[in-house]
Every structure is written in C-alpha cells, then in structure tokens.
Amino acid sequence: MKQRSIRVKAPASSGNLGAGFDCVGMALDWYGEFDFVMGRNPQESESTDGVSSSIIASMGERAFAASLAELGITVDTISVSFRGEIPVGSGLGTSAMARAAGITAAAHLAQRPEVRDELIDIGLALEGHGDNLYPAMYGGIHVVSSDPLTDALLDLPLSSPRDLEIVLLIPDFTMPTDESRKLLPERVTVSDAVHNMSRVGFLIGALYEGRYDLLRHAFDDVLHQPARSKIFSAMYPLIHAAQSAGAHGAYLSGGGSTIAAVVQKGQSKSVLIALEDCANEWNLSFTSRVCTIGSEGTHVVSDTGK
Structure with missing residues (x-):
C-alpha cells in the first residue's frame, strides 16, 4: 500500500x-x-x-x-x-x-x-x-x-464543570504505578472503606450541585495516598499548601508524583505560587501547568x- x-x-x-x-x-x-x-x-x-x-x-x-x-x-x-x-x-x-x-x-x-x-x-x-x-x-x-x-x-x-481549573505540580521524579501499588495494604478496615465510599458520594454531589466546598472532603483518601506518601514526603505538605492558598481541594494524581489542585477558574495563580513555593522548600525539581x-x-x- x-x-x-x-x-x-x-x-x-x-x-x-x-x-x-x-x-x-x-x-x-x-x-x-x-x-x-x-x-x-x-x-x-x-x-x-x-x-x-x-x-x-x-x-x-x-x-x-x-x-x-x-x-x-x-x-x-x-x-x-x-x-x-x-x-x-x-x-x-x-x-x-x-x-x-x-x-x-x-x-x-x-x-x-x-x-x-x-x-x-x-x-x-x-x-x-x-x-x-x-x-x-x-x-x-x-x-x-x-x-x-x-x-x-x-x-x-x-x-464536567467548565468553571474549574486544574493546577498541576509535576515533580521531576517518577512514581511508576506498578511500583507504588506495592506499598498499598492488601486489606482495609470497614471504617476506611466507608470513609472512601462517602467521599466519592461527596465528589459526585459536588460536581452536580456546584458544591465545590465538598471537594476538599471528596479528595480526602485513606486507601492509597497515605501509603504512597511514604515515598513522597512532600505530598501532604503540597496538598495543604494548595488548599491554604484557596484551592477547593488537592490530591495525588493517579499513582503520582503529580499533585493536582482544583480551583475556581481564573484563580489559579495564587495556588500555583503556593505549590511552587512549597516544592522549592522541599528542594524538588518540578514543572507546573494549569489545565481545565x-x-x-x-x-x-x-x-x-x-
């Protein structure tokens, strides 16, 4: 051909x-x-x-x-x-x-x-x-x-709301999913399972009802992020920095190492600065990007x- x-x-x-x-x-x-x-x-x-x-x-x-x-x-x-x-x-x-x-x-x-x-x-x-x-x-x-x-x-x-932006802080080190999964517990408690199920409910409600104040709770995971933080010490400080700067919520994207912060459209600058400042404090090399x-x-x- x-x-x-x-x-x-x-x-x-x-x-x-x-x-x-x-x-x-x-x-x-x-x-x-x-x-x-x-x-x-x-x-x-x-x-x-x-x-x-x-x-x-x-x-x-x-x-x-x-x-x-x-x-x-x-x-x-x-x-x-x-x-x-x-x-x-x-x-x-x-x-x-x-x-x-x-x-x-x-x-x-x-x-x-x-x-x-x-x-x-x-x-x-x-x-x-x-x-x-x-x-x-x-x-x-x-x-x-x-x-x-x-x-x-x-x-x-x-x-998929159009009035939100996603601020990405992308550390230069990789966290291949297959490797980071090895850190996850094989069993979880009933209370942890209920915690995550309720948070997914918050996520769906936040998206459909515009209750973006719920996103901080929706992103509060207890099944995988705590385990992955063991090889990414700056994970929770970055999440907290984004939220303190006005993000509706932040989380570890996939298996990492990217931190994703969800913000109101047009208000990404302060969150981006906060994430970059925190990354510098932890001596991380990184790139950053704002998406929708x-x-x-x-x-x-x-x-x-x-």
Missing part, C-alpha cells in the same frame, strides 16, 4: 481524584499527538521536550496493531511517533492516552468509528486502568467499575495519503 498517515490527538488524564481509588478519572485539556504511518519503514519517535516518547509511541503502536488484528485488517509496516510534553510515570495517564490513540486510529482506518466501544477491551487488557482509559477515550470525568457477573466494565460519565477538564477525548485530526 502507498504511505498513509493518520494523526490522532489524545488527552492526559488524572486518576483516582483522591478517594475514587481505581474507579474515578478525569481527562485534562493537555494533549499529545500521535502519527500512525503505514507503508514506511519505522522511524525514531519524535518529541518536543526530550521525554522518552518512544515508550509512549510503542504503547500506541501495540494498541493499534492489536486493534487491527481484532478487526481483521492487515497493513504494511507501521511507524508510530509521538509529540508532546506529558511526562511518563507521573500519574498523568500517558499509557491510557497511547492506548486510546491506537484504538481510535484503527477504528478510523476501518471506517468504523463506532467500533471503538468494542475495541476498548483491548485497551483495558493492555492498560489495566479503566479510570484513565475511559476519560482519555471520551473526555470528561468518569466513574468506572467492573460488573462481577460479566466482568464487563460499567462506565458512568459525570458532570478535557471535554474532548481522543480524536483523529488528519488523514493523509489515503
């Missing part, structure tokens, strides 16, 4: 949102771009910032190839490249972003965009984190959980050579 290139944009995402451990996730309006090129010898992945984009590109390629195999489509050589500034291993859903991009490109090539809903199981098998994959694929905030009778995932999109909730999920932006 002649050379053909499908360009896909996919968003970063923030998992857990505090107490919604492994079941709540949010897309961010911070996007990376993937080029899925067929009919050309593989080339080295590109990056705008020196991040190991080959890791992200290879994850996208695996999802693309697996999706094509499921659809019964054979193509010549595949080359996948990634461009973006989203760091790997920082709790911003880069693997889910890559899986969503690969699935979307394959569905587009098959001229069956609706098949993404069926192919998402491939992404879940590769990714393992539905709370990141669904927001990355469809945008917005989602509650995701498995059905014990069928093993299928249940997905509930939540209200990503309402647009993964989508094709161009298709050349078809």
Whole structure:
C-alpha cells in the first residue's frame, strides 16, 4: 500500500481524584499527538521536550496493531511517533492516552468509528486502568467499575464543570504505578472503606450541585495516598499548601508524583505560587501547568495519503 498517515490527538488524564481509588478519572485539556504511518519503514519517535516518547509511541503502536488484528485488517509496516510534553510515570495517564490513540486510529482506518466501544477491551487488557482509559477515550470525568457477573466494565460519565481549573505540580521524579501499588495494604478496615465510599458520594454531589466546598472532603483518601506518601514526603505538605492558598481541594494524581489542585477558574495563580513555593522548600525539581477538564477525548485530526 502507498504511505498513509493518520494523526490522532489524545488527552492526559488524572486518576483516582483522591478517594475514587481505581474507579474515578478525569481527562485534562493537555494533549499529545500521535502519527500512525503505514507503508514506511519505522522511524525514531519524535518529541518536543526530550521525554522518552518512544515508550509512549510503542504503547500506541501495540494498541493499534492489536486493534487491527481484532478487526481483521492487515497493513504494511507501521511507524508510530509521538509529540508532546506529558511526562511518563507521573500519574498523568500517558499509557491510557497511547492506548486510546491506537484504538481510535484503527477504528478510523476501518471506517468504523463506532467500533471503538468494542475495541476498548483491548485497551483495558493492555492498560489495566479503566479510570484513565475511559476519560482519555471520551473526555470528561468518569466513574468506572467492573460488573462481577460479566466482568464487563460499567462506565458512568459525570458532570464536567467548565468553571474549574486544574493546577498541576509535576515533580521531576517518577512514581511508576506498578511500583507504588506495592506499598498499598492488601486489606482495609470497614471504617476506611466507608470513609472512601462517602467521599466519592461527596465528589459526585459536588460536581452536580456546584458544591465545590465538598471537594476538599471528596479528595480526602485513606486507601492509597497515605501509603504512597511514604515515598513522597512532600505530598501532604503540597496538598495543604494548595488548599491554604484557596484551592477547593488537592490530591495525588493517579499513582503520582503529580499533585493536582482544583480551583475556581481564573484563580489559579495564587495556588500555583503556593505549590511552587512549597516544592522549592522541599528542594524538588518540578514543572507546573494549569489545565481545565478535557471535554474532548481522543480524536483523529488528519488523514493523509489515503
């Protein structure tokens, strides 16, 4: 076949949102771009910032190839490249972003965009984190959980307020999810389980009723953040600094190391300064960014050579 290139944009995402451990996730309006090129010898992945984009590109390629195999489509050589500034291993859903991009490109090539809903199981098998994959694929905030009778995932999109901003403090050190999960307790007490369940209720109520004063309580997790703070001593000081500066609430994004603070739109500056000052006090190297909730999920932006 002649050379053909499908360009896909996919968003970063923030998992857990505090107490919604492994079941709540949010897309961010911070996007990376993937080029899925067929009919050309593989080339080295590109990056705008020196991040190991080959890791992200290879994850996208695996999802693309697996999706094509499921659809019964054979193509010549595949080359996948990634461009973006989203760091790997920082709790911003880069693997889910890559899986969503690969699935979307394959569905587009098959001229069956609706098949993404069926192919998402491939992404879940590769990714393992539905709370990141669904927001990355469809945008917005989602509650995701498995059905014990069928093993299928249940997905509930939540209200995604437009009057909120997300302030991100991204330390330069990584906290790979698989590694940080080893710190989590195998069993939890009934009181801790009830604590987190009630906080997820607060989260849903806060989003639908505009009760942003509840977000501080909604993000108050006792299942995973305390354990992860053992390898991230500055985590709670950063969360407290953001809240003291006016954030509605703050939490560890995914498995870390990013701290996400939710603020009223237009009021991010003071929270950003507070987070950066706190990070400097703890001698952390970091980058920072202000986002909104990503309402647009993964989508094709161009298709050349078809």
